[in-house]
Amino acid sequence: MALSTLTQLSNLISQSVATLERISTETGIALPDLDYPTIAVESELLRTNTAAIEAARAIAAAGRQLAALTMPPKDYVFEVVFGAHLAASLRVCMEANATEILREAGPHGLHADKIAGKSHIDGGKLGAYMNCGPQSTIRQSKARIMRHLASHHIYREVAPDTFANNRLSATLDTKKPVAELFSDPDNKHTGTSDAFPAAAAWTLDLWAKAACNLWETLKDPEAGFSNETIDSTWHRTLGIDVPFHRWFEQPSQRKLRTLFGIAIKGYAEMNPPSTVLDAFPWASLPEGAVIVDVGGGIGSAALLLGQKYPHLRVIVQDLPEVAANAQKNWQIQFPEVHQSGQVTFEGHDFFTPQPVRNASVFFLRYIVHNWSDPYARKILTHLRDAANPDTTLVVVDHILPYACPQEALPPDIAALSEALDTAAPPLLPNFGAANALGHSLDSLASIS
Ligand SMILES: C[S@@+](CC[C@H](N)C(=O)[O-])C[C@H]1O[C@@H](n2cnc3c(N)ncnc32)[C@H](O)[C@@H]1O
16 A cells, blocks of 8 residues: 555654664764754764765655645745744844853843843843733733744743753854944954854845845836846845945945855855865866956855865955955965965956956856846856866856656756756655755845
8 A cells, every 4th residue: 555645754754863863873973952052063963974964854854844744734834924024033133142142141041131131122022022911811921033933943942031042043153252242243243263144144134125025026017027137126125226236335335245245155154165176176287277266255165275275376356345355354364375375366347358368267156146147148258258278167056956756857857857866755856945045045046
């Protein structure tokens, strides 16, 4: 008798959990613990084991599919409907430095009123009162914003209205002293060892605001069918009619620019270094070969290449303001690589002719996906014009697998997708929500 989807998913979870437990017993590495109050090398050791990574992914994919299968359909869909509210709650906690405050408070946590007090925001808002009326016997509930997140496993409510960090909320920790965050808020993310909080803060700011206007942009009779950058959702949201980078370069946007520079490092760090180091046989290039990292941001790919392959020269190009900022940071953070001249920064608009004519490699990471086809073509055409016969173009970007069954794919796409890691039914072949980061980034790109 064919097993029900419910049983198949449940069996997959049981088998995968057994795999995780076996690996944990064999290696002595602890199983993940949601209540672990920080992200540390020891809390993530299972991720160094390929079989454990695969088992964890199967559990996450099957678990989410089980929720979709078993929750009341309207409740499940309303979780998505309320997605913007959840993101807004997270932004409040980030901007209020709640994670850092809770780190300093320790394992017993802190009452929401005290968190709000330290953040200099209205305690009645972070920990808003439910107005039950004077005669109500229902206990007045505070901390709705934090409880919203704790109900999604970000933060832990240890006692009524009292919260502590857990393994998920700890990802937002800049590790800076709370006093410093409040005395120098503009540089909250500068000089941190982990750029993930900056990536979260940036995405929750401009991207989230623009995302809410996506429909209005799409249904606009002109902007909706335009490939021009000034017709993007960002432009509608910000009320600007100049190219985004012109707006972004203005002195008034300095704080946002600094945040963006660090955020792109955060996005990049969410992928393993192998996505750069294995993208090309770098070791085979001759001494002094020139790599141009086009739109290279603050040089996070250049750092990986420069450290592993000292024989290569890397030129990081980006918009003048971004390049100048990156150069300043490198002078402080990596003075040896910078002084040696192995990695240099150059202001260059990739929609203008490429000045470097002796490149061995033009390297583009997370660039092409950001632009509509006519603009992507312009970027690539300038690189082709500057290439010599031995120049290689290396593009690192997300591959976005279809969610439909493999059998539904036309043969040419099916052949391509064989190279990808595909899940067996009843899971979605692309692992569904457990593997949707690329699709999230892609939908972000659709608004710009
Ligand atoms: C998604 S980020 C990727 C950064 C970097 N390649 C990485 O992987 O870390 C896109 C980059 O393109 C840069 N950019 C945007 N418009 C540009 C332009 N017209 N010329 C050069 N760089 C540009 C941005 O400043 C940003 O650093």
